[in-house]
Amino acid sequence: MKRFRFSNFMLVAGLLFIYLPMLILVIYSFNASKLVTVWGGWSLKWYFGLLDNSQLMGSVMRSMEIAVYTAVSSVILGTLAAFVLTRIPRFKGRTLFAGMVTAPLVMPEVITGLSLLLLFVAMAQMIGWPAERGILTIWIAHTSFCSSYVAVVVSARLRELDISIEEAAMDLGAKPWKVFMLITIPMIAPSLAAGGMMSFALSLDDLVLASFVSGPGSTTLPMEVFSAVRLGVKPEINAVASLILLSVSLFTFFAWFFSAKAEERRKRAIQQAMDETAGVALMNGPDSRRDPSQKHAAA
Template sequence: MRRRRWPLLTLLAFGYAFLYVPILLLIIYSFNESRLVTVWTGFSTKWYGELLRNRQLLDAAWLSVRIAAVNATLAVVLGTLAANALVRHRNFRGRTGFELLLTAPLVMPDVIIGLSLLLLFVAMQQTIGWPGGRGFTTITIAHVTFSMAYVAVVVRARLSQMDRSLEEAAMDLGARPLRVYLTITLPLIAPALFSGWLLAFTLSLDDLVIASFVAGPGSTTLPMVIYSSVRMGVSPQINALATIIVAVVTLAVVIAGILMRRGREVR
């Protein structure tokens, strides 16, 4: 048995190394003193100071974080409503078409989504005068369009596995449907909601193609700034920014894991 495990463990180690060694090197070279990101000349934190003085990068990062937070919140609300409709109301008219429309963004190329939304926003602006320009609002709407599909998949899976007898028992004791949903259903699907929120936040923060179509002057997101700067050569400031993002994401995942474990212990 041990001889059979070694090839699997070796493949697993190579797989994780392929994924995480580049990230580790990026973090190490963010403390490189040289301007060349591939030549190590000594330890220094000066690029973090340069990053704090780079208004373009900071403004783009702040815009991306705001868009991602609003997008994730709206996607969780709309995705949860869609998942409830598909799980709790299985025979409503138009279910097949609704499910097709909901899952289409999962398989639709980003270029098609971005171009179609651009044409939609231009037509709306010419017809009703809204949106007044392409920026925060249009990027958020575009991100919600595809993010809610991912949230709906996650929440739908959790709702399908949930024990409905708890809700029935609460209603037998006199609780109204809304109170049952708020006090029984939501706490039970809270891990799925949180996972969907993090997934939508990450997808929005990472998007480049769709945002490039629906963004306008003065609304450049962080991936757009990084892509434009990388084409002229990777700056050590990008390494510093990526290191900060990795640290924040790692901290958030650790905190979420601790809270979920404590929640399971309480239950």
């Protein structure tokens, strides 16, 4: 009989604390009752009702659009910042630059959102841009916030790489930009994917920054949910949240599946190469390991 372990209990309790509310949310998304806390039987009417709720679906599509833009721009800016911090050890203002890159990680979002709001207002008064706050300003705010996370993730990966591989490629005549695109980028691809998914999730989940820098007609899903929750949770919100959970779960599963297949193919190719090398050595026999001059003397 296995002994009771406190660590196992805490692991199970932690997983239940995280995933049990999500499971309850999914179950209540099939509730036929208009009251979220009262079970009225199984029904799909709230999922079909989403097709008629143009305001809620519009906020979902708007949040998805901003999240995709944020993921792409954050990966680009964060990767460049990480490359500067790891590949250029000394330059004037390096400490200030590193502090500015990591500052959004520890700075409260309220301060960041208020600062960006004042910046956009001042720029609109001075140069006339942005004329109004909307999707563009939310995208800029989310990019400035998420780039720090990407920079930290990519920096950790770049510090683990063997720089001699890049130096060997440049010794063979490759240009620095070609080495970066064909050697460095493929080696840090997992960290880029992790940073992109993190940026997508942070942008999709953000409420504080979007509340400060948004304008009329640019309400995101968190803002829509927050305004609706103050009047009571609607069943449509449970349905939207369930669909988002399903999408994220499917994306995570397929990402794991294809990465596992790629890793399996890589291991199979390495094993095949090792087998071929061993076969060639066996065909040549023990004399293949001797010095050519010794073979000539033996003859």
